Amino acid sequence: MTSSKTNDRILLAVFSVLVLAGPIILAPFGAGYPDLLQKFAIYGIFAIGFNILFGLTGYLSFGHAAFLGVGSYAAVWMFKLLSMNVIPAIVFAVIVGGLFSLLIGYISLRRSGIYFSILTLAFAQMSYNLAYSVLTPITNGETGLQVTLDDPRILDGGAAGQPFSNLFGLNMIETTEVSILGMAVQFNAGFYVCAAILIGCFYISLRLFRSPFGMMLKAVKSNQNRMSYTGLNTRPYTLAAFVISGMFAGLAGGLLAAMDPLAGAERMQWTASGEVVLMTILGGAGTLLGPVLGAGLIKYFENIFSAINEGVLMDFWSFLPETLQHAVVSVSSLFVGEGWHLTLGLIFMVIVTFLPGGLIEGASRLGRLVTNRGKGENGAARPAPAPAE
Amino acid sequence: MANFTISRRGLLKTSAVAGAGLAAPMVWRRPAYAYTNEPTGSSVILGFNVPQTGAYADEGADELRAYELAVEHLNGGGDGGMLATFSSKALSGAGVNGKKVEFVTGDTQTKSDAARASAKRMIERDGASMITGGSSSGVAVAVQGLCQEMGVIFMAGLTHSNDTTGKDKKANGFRHFFNAYMSGAALAPVLKSNYGSDRKAYHLTADYTWGWTQEESIAAATEALGWQTVEKVRTPLGAGDFSQYLTPVLNSGADVLILNHYGRDMVNSLTQAVQFGLKGKQVNGKNFEIVVPLYSRLMAQGAGEAVKGIYGSTNWHWSLQDEGSKAFVKSFGQKYGFPPSQAAHTCYVQALLYADAAQRAGSFNPCDIVAALEGFEFDGMGNGPTLYRAEDHQCFKDVLVVRGKENPTSQFDLLEVVDVTPAEQVTYAPDHPMFAGGELGQCNPGA
Structure with missing residues (x-):
């Protein structure tokens, strides 16, 4: 499949505009507040990085949350020791994430398939337990590592008062509220830092997908044995992909800490590792935009759906007659609030069953339907479903 | 293989962008609040952050029941519960500072990250003036730190670790529950x-x-x-x-x-x-x-x-026979049909204490509320005379020693109170080695 440079440029430009306009686009959906916008961007980065490993090489890592967690701890330690500026924290998080993934990848990549997945899962769970209790002096255990007033912060020179993470004086929690078409839109400094980095990461991933290196990784996915028989050692390629995606995860972890200076052990739990797998598959593994979409969808559900309680539902269904309203509310309340996992599970099942290529496949099918140029349903343009393994 | 249908999708997106572009900024406005989430309308919003899923979901559900009851009582509904027995008579059941009390809820999942995310949502999106709840010390410490940064009050729920009002204490955080x-x-x-x-x-x-x-x-x-x-x-x-x-x-x-x-x-x-x-x-x-x-x-x-x-x-048991406890058990039982747990009690009391402090201060400014709560002495809330100590924002009150009952009369009647240890016996110096380290800092009104 050839893709011209122009198309890639358009894709990048459109992606950038959409991301930068995020606060405006998402405000009508109740998702335009800084914390969630930041999460969208950060988990987008995490999923993009995961997709470099899973989407390209087909190696399914179940332990990526460990790198995210390690990145967070690294960043918070930079805040505690060096400075509240986010730059050293983020850089150090990426380095630590990279080193840690080199260590784990070097061991885990000796196996492939399910054995690789189990190894990464074991390492991640081990890291989680270490962070939770054994390494408490470094991680502050279950309570989580926070910045405090009496941290040394040698570069900040003992500035008094509440420490805020900042970019050369611009506080990450700085928010300007603007009224657009009667809608309150919050432009947050931290979100734009995340957004800029997300766009950068998207560009890197775009270049990686198009590069000979990316081609090599795709070859690993389609048939690793054949590559070995032709005399190619695939290990360095897979290890490089693993480390790159570990660095993305470290970056995401660092950003999480930069937006909200706290690192907790549960960031490394296996459920968090599973979440990024869900994000990637939901959006479309092996596609460029898919992981970002999947990350957005999951975070939206986690934060917005989980907060809907019966009172909100009553308002929503208030146009119905009262008896019907109560019935509808009691049924629909199963799927919101604490039942948001149920809704997400159903959506996941539907997507995996009917759209194996994820949301991106859905979008392109929709696109084909709209532009219907007489191509048959089984035409060559139909995307091959990305296999999970 | 990755597949891209750029031109079609590009087309779709360009139209989306054009739409977004049309919604160009109309009016620019800087927030003119004196403090974070100053309630400007006819209501004040409280954020109830409790575990709705996970290991402590039972406690979380009971906490939420207590909060809903507290809101009802604050707005004049029900029988008023402990408002009648509370030693401070500032609250009359007509809301707080003339504003109706409303609430939003969030799920902490008993995870620091999730708890902070839902607290942030309630502060940034829903405009909550106060966050309360939690059923784990890790979560309480994490959310307390967040509230200090964002400039809202945190009224801790069930948290028993010494650290919450020890090395991790914060000026904007208060704990009614007892500690280890x-x-x-x-x-x-x-x-x-x-x-x-x-x-x-x-x-x-x-x-x-x-x-x-x-x-x-x-x-x-x-x-x-x-x-x-x-x-x-x-x-x-x-x-x-x-x-x-x-x-x-x-x-x-x-x-x-x-x-x-x-x-x-x-x-x-x-x-x-x-x-x-x-x-x-x-x-x-x-x-x-x-x-x-x-x-x-x-x-x-x-x-x-x-x-x-x-x-x-x-911390508290529903079989206590003082007026406050009896009033609370009665109104909780009438509404839900079973006696409240100690988690429900501490959360209910915390909500009332916040409302009372805001009423007495005549403001929802976190710094005014901190001033109103520091050193505040009250009674009639089920624990006897209680002091909110200014040095570490910990409540000092009697502690119950209980024993598993040999012959329970009902499924709720499982513990019997064998001793009520007076507050003096459990009081310690603010700089006690188990609580040393960390500073309260200054109250932060945010904005």
């Missing part, structure tokens, strides 16, 4: 009178912050009685099977087992210890005993028969 040190101080005299001063204790401790502070506190209190600590063993959180930790207890020469566990861990470890025949065994010529320093009625329900005769401490 108080448990130790309250239990020690009862243990001495029942088990003597020549005992050998064996600790099994949940391996995280709360477990450690409790182990430290209880060990210090019992060693002061003359007890020996034979061994302190850490068990991983959520271990379903404790048999490998219980077997060594039998051969250690210890004659008291102290279980520093909470929630499901405590239910499992206590049940298994009883099944192992530890209770009723003879060691060193004495009866072997088990102690659970932090008790709750919900846990006693889970452990069933095993709790009989086991000592522990608790």
